[in-house]
Amino acid sequence: MQFRLATLLLLIGTHIIVAQSQEPSVTDSILSQELDEVIVTATRTARQLSSLPLPVTLVGKKQIIKSGTVRLNEILNEQTGIITVTDESGFQGVQIQGIASDYILILIDGVPLVGRSAGNFDLSRLTVGNIKQIEVVKGPSSSLYGSEALGGVINIITEKPEKQDFSGNASYRIGSFSQQDMNLDLKQGFKKFRYGFFANRFSSNGYDLNEDAEGQTVNPYTNYTLNGRLYYDINDKLSLFTSGRFYDQVQDAGFTVDSIQYEGDTKEREWNAHARLDHKWTPALNMAYELYYTNYVATELLADPISTDVLSDSDFDQKLLRPEVRGSYTFNVEDENRTGFQYGTLTAGAGLQLDELDRTYFEEKVNFTSQYLYAQYDFDPLEKLNVIAGARFDNHSEYNNQFSPKLALRYQLNPNLAIKGSVGYGFKAPDFRQLYFDFTNSAVGYTVLGYNVALDKLQELEEQDQILDVVVTEDELSQPLEAESSIGYNLGLTLKHGVGNTEINFFRNDFKNLIDTRIIARKTNGQNVFSYMNFDEIYTTGFEINSAYKLTDNLNISAGYQLLYAFDKQRREDVKNDQVFVRDANTGQSVALATSDYFGLVNRSRHNANLKFYYDIPSANTHANLRVLYRSKYAQYDTNGNGLIDNYDTSFIDGFVTLNAAVSKIFYTDFTLQVGANNLLDYTDNNIPTMPGIQAFIKLNYQF
Amino acid sequence: MTKNILAVAFLAMAFTSCSSDDDSTPTDPVQTETVSNLYAPQTGGQGEPVGGEFTKFDFETGAITTSDTAWDIAFRGTTIAVNGGTLTGTEDEPERNGNVGVAEVTGTLASVTTAEGLTFEQDAEASFAIATGSDNGWYNYAGDPTHLITPIPGKVFVFRTTEGNFAKVEFISYYEDAPSEPNAFEDATPYYTFNFVYNPNEGDTSLE
Numbered sequence: 038m039q040f041r042l043a044t045l046l047l048l049i050g051t052h053i054i055v056a057q058s059q060e061p062s063v064t065d066s067i068l069s070q071e072l073d074e075v076i077v078t079a080t081r082t083a084r085q086l087s088s089l090p091l092p093v094t095l096v097g098k099k100q101i102i103k104s105g106t107v108r109l110n111e112i113l114n115e116q117t118g119i120i121t122v123t124d125e126s127g128f129q130g131v132q133i134q135g136i137a138s139d140y141i142l143i144l145i146d147g148v149p150l151v152g153r154s155a156g157n158f159d160l161s162r163l164t165v166g167n168i169k170q171i172e173v174v175k176g177p178s179s180s181l182y183g184s185e186a187l188g189g190v191i192n193i194i195t196e197k198p199e200k201q202d203f204s205g206n207a208s209y210r211i212g213s214f215s216q217q218d219m220n221l222d223l224k225q226g227f228k229k230f231r232y233g234f235f236a237n238r239f240s241s242n243g244y245d246l247n248e249d250a251e252g253q254t255v256n257p258y259t260n261y262t263l264n265g266r267l268y269y270d271i272n273d274k275l276s277l278f279t280s281g282r283f284y285d286q287v288q289d290a291g292f293t294v295d296s297i298q299y300e301g302d303t304k305e306r307e308w309n310a311h312a313r314l315d316h317k318w319t320p321a322l323n324m325a326y327e328l329y330y331t332n333y334v335a336t337e338l339l340a341d342p343i344s345t346d347v348l349s350d351s352d353f354d355q356k357l358l359r360p361e362v363r364g365s366y367t368f369n370v371e372d373e374n375r376t377g378f379q380y381g382t383l384t385a386g387a388g389l390q391l392d393e394l395d396r397t398y399f400e401e402k403v404n405f406t407s408q409y410l411y412a413q414y415d416f417d418p419l420e421k422l423n424v425i426a427g428a429r430f431d432n433h434s435e436y437n438n439q440f441s442p443k444l445a446l447r448y449q450l451n452p453n454l455a456i457k458g459s460v461g462y463g464f465k466a467p468d469f470r471q472l473y474f475d476f477t478n479s480a481v482g483y484t485v486l487g488y489n490v491a492l493d494k495l496q497e498l499e500e501q502d503q504i505l506d507v508v509v510t511e512d513e514l515s516q517p518l519e520a521e522s523s524i525g526y527n528l529g530l531t532l533k534h535g536v537g538n539t540e541i542n543f544f545r546n547d548f549k550n551l552i553d554t555r556i557i558a559r560k561t562n563g564q565n566v567f568s569y570m571n572f573d574e575i576y577t578t579g580f581e582i583n584s585a586y587k588l589t590d591n592l593n594i595s596a597g598y599q600l601l602y603a604f605d606k607q608r609r610e611d612v613k614n615d616q617v618f619v620r621d622a623n624t625g626q627s628v629a630l631a632t633s634d635y636f637g638l639v640n641r642s643r644h645n646a647n648l649k650f651y652y653d654i655p656s657a658n659t660h661a662n663l664r665v666l667y668r669s670k671y672a673q674y675d676t677n678g679n680g681l682i683d684n685y686d687t688s689f690i691d692g693f694v695t696l697n698a699a700v701s702k703i704f705y706t707d708f709t710l711q712v713g714a715n716n717l718l719d720y721t722d723n724n725i726p727t728m729p730g731i732q733a734f735i736k737l738n739y740q741f
Numbered sequence: 742m743t744k745n746i747l748a749v750a751f752l753a754m755a756f757t758s759c760s761s762d763d764d765s766t767p768t769d770p771v772q773t774e775t776v777s778n779l780y781a782p783q784t785g786g787q788g789e790p791v792g793g794e795f796t797k798f799d800f801e802t803g804a805i806t807t808s809d810t811a812w813d814i815a816f817r818g819t820t821i822a823v824n825g826g827t828l829t830g831t832e833d834e835p836e837r838n839g840n841v842g843v844a845e846v847t848g849t850l851a852s853v854t855t856a857e858g859l860t861f862e863q864d865a866e867a868s869f870a871i872a873t874g875s876d877n878g879w880y881n882y883a884g885d886p887t888h889l890i891t892p893i894p895g896k897v898f899v900f901r902t903t904e905g906n907f908a909k910v911e912f913i914s915y916y917e918d919a920p921s922e923p924n925a926f927e928d929a930t931p932y933y934t935f936n937f938v939y940n941p942n943e944g945d946t947s948l949e
Contacts, residue, residue: 563873618895625913627894678881678891
């Protein structure tokens with residue numbers, strides 16, 4: 038780590054020197070922080086990336102293709118401060134600024150995706166085959182997007198057919214673990230009508246990280262993604278966009294318990310239907326009328342094929358319907374001068390969201406409804422100062438109304454240096470599980486109850502004489518569960534220097550009312566009844582630095598680093614007050630934990646860094662790249678019973694490096710052959726089930 | 742799906758920087774004693790009704806006892822009974838005929854210096870003074886994947902004994918021979934190891 042940091046600082050230092058001696062030149066679009074790219078997620082209007090007052094990571098198509106990655110989690114994991122994590126539930130999600138997947142909103146073309154496992158959104162569900170770019174806005178964005186946008190928003194923008202001609206590509210990739218990826222992408226435009234069709238099939242034989250344990254770590258699976266899009270220009274002012282997306286995965290789920298071989302599978306199926314009418318009323322006023330529906334279904338059935346005894350039978354069926362109207366109005370649009378309060382752009386929207394979930398461990402199907410309104414004003418009060426002020430109001434059927442304001446500023450100090458800062462509020466509504474879960478572990482005997490059903494279920498258990506005593510008052514269970522919320526602060530600098538650029542961003546996120554389980558009653562079998570409560574207050578803080586540098590015409594280098602501290606405020610206070618203990622290894626006696634030994638929250642690495650080289654050989658139509666990723670040690674769970682992660686816990690995963698590389702060559706103008714490997718150092722750990730060893734691959738792409 | 746390996750080397754390294762300070766002055770009449778491998782099996786469990794005799798312990802002698810009256814605390818599985826209060830209603834439990842009470846204090850064994858001002862709880866119908874279940878009483882159950890039962894660090898139990906003396910206890914281990922890194926799949930249970938300090942002067946609340 039020391040070495041990497043030094044290299045990084047050296048790079049930055051070099052930049053500054055170079056900045057003074059060289060003329061600015063064009064940056065290469067491969068590097069993530071491309072300056073002239075336009076993004077829509079941060080403001081809901083098209084804005085030049087470099088002009089935004091918010092911390093944003095942009096991953097473009099070129100970077101995706103050159104990396105040879107096929108699923109969204111792979112490419113996002115290569116970005117600074119974006120880490121994929123397998124949490125204690127065994128499911129994988131993404132972490133941004135140290136904030137867990139539960140608090141990160143995932144959008145596709147601006148509309149939300151649903152279907153989470155224990156709060157984690159599995160990004161490997163998404164193929165990167167037809168993505169134009171991935172926009173990641175870091176920090177709270179509830180002022181535009183409402184619930185779940187505390188840690189940030191990941192918006193996947195699919196490719197639009199731009200040309201009149203029929204075009205597209207077909208590709209086939211095969212790699213280790215019999216991993217196969219097939220893509221077909223077709224695009225065509227007519228006078229008023231354009232369409233795009235995309236199909237992907239991805240399959241893998243899975244892999245096994247532990248030979249000693251029965252069964253494979255990851256079982257074989259196959260999935261399909263289909264996406265059809267239609268664009269119709271009704272007239273000069275009206276245009277229609279419709280998109281239908283379908284995803285289906287079947288994974289073998291058979292395994293052995295007590296020498297009985299259970300057989301079965303896990304199925305996932307997702308539908309998205311998205312229609313939007315864009316209406317240009319005047320050059321100053323644009324409106325969009327949008328209707329979106331999605332349905333995510335996951336089922337698992339495992340049974341003994343001989344006795345037909347069912348081991349596990351679960352299902353999960355979530356639906357979301359969301360109509361929304363929004364518009365943006367530019368004041369005094371004809372005026373040349375754009376400086377002043379009266380020359381801004383007002384963006385506003387209103388919508389309705391209907392959620393429904395039917396799943397195992399719920400007594401009945403449950404529904405949420407919410408209505409929302411948001412507005413944002415984007416203006417330049419001074420020539421060099423850009424201000425975005427916005428707020429959103431959410432009225433929800435299950436929890437208190439939420440008001441989410443946000444303010445962001447950017448000041449151009451000189452042509453090469455800008456300072457930007459923002460502060461925003463984010464919230465996450467209590468989810469269905471936290472409100473309606475009714476689950477009793479049949480093997481151990483504990484019970485977990487959703488908050489809204491806890492009182493009734495507790496009474497039922499009491500009537501069945503299963504309750505020893507209730508440790509919370511009825512009053513405590515009658516107060517409505519609060520939404521989890523955060524305030525996020527970001528302060529950064531953007532520096533252009535000669536042939537490169539550097540961005541630095543300091544962040545702090547203060548969370549309160551985090552929902553966690555706590556014991557509400559003790560059962561006669563010695564086990565506990567848990568329910569969900571608002572009690573934790575945590576914070577994550579640190580900084581992120583990204584530097585991109587064009588070393589020669591053909592060689593680009595980028596480096597990124599994130600420093601992260603993530604702690605529970607109460608626990609930190611307890612440690613300071615000598616109220617947290619560990620056992621001395623020799624005597625077994627308790628000793629107070631030193632403040633310096635409190636490591637922080639689970640699954641958080643203090644350091645996260647990357648270094649990437651992109652090299653073009655134009656004479657040979659060849660491109661090669663190497664990406665080095667580093668993640669420092671992190672702990673998975675408490676092992677010494679004091680309820681927090683300290684340096685004496687034994688569940689740490691040591692820091693590790695992954696090395697990914699790819700080489701591609703274009704021949705006969707339309708064909709590209711790519712050879713590469715992810716995880717070249719063959720790093721594996723039984724505790725990282727989502728990471729197999731070396732994944733070599735070869736891919737052929739035909740562009741037409 | 743997930744399978745674990747413990748970072749043994751890390752732990753060993755981390756502990757070299759630790760020290761303990763349980764030295765008591767030579768003039769002190771109150772001594773720290775260790776009870777090792779107190780065996781307290783139970784029958785049933787895992788959804789089945791639990792039963793079996795409790796293993797009784799007397800602080801005055803510092804040993805287990807079969808006496809029906811001269812005992813202070815009794816163990817069965819992870820459950821601990823005190824000789825005070827009433828029957829809880831579990832199978833095969835001993836009669837309560839003393840006035841033993843227990844108070845939970847947060848701290849190290851050395852930092853708990855007196856029984857003065859503590860509130861002592863006793864067993865009651867359907868409720869043990871030392872609450873059962875993970876994170877309620879003396880232990881934490883880690884669940885998947887380690888399934889370890891670990892005494893909650895920093896929890897000291899102060900007892901008023903049958904004779905009206907005071908004692909303090911820190912539980913060290915639930916596994917045979919109190920391994921520093923127990924393995925729930927290999928090490929035998931329930932073998933209690935605990936440290937205690939007993940003040941032989943009746944009614945004297947001092948614990949140092």
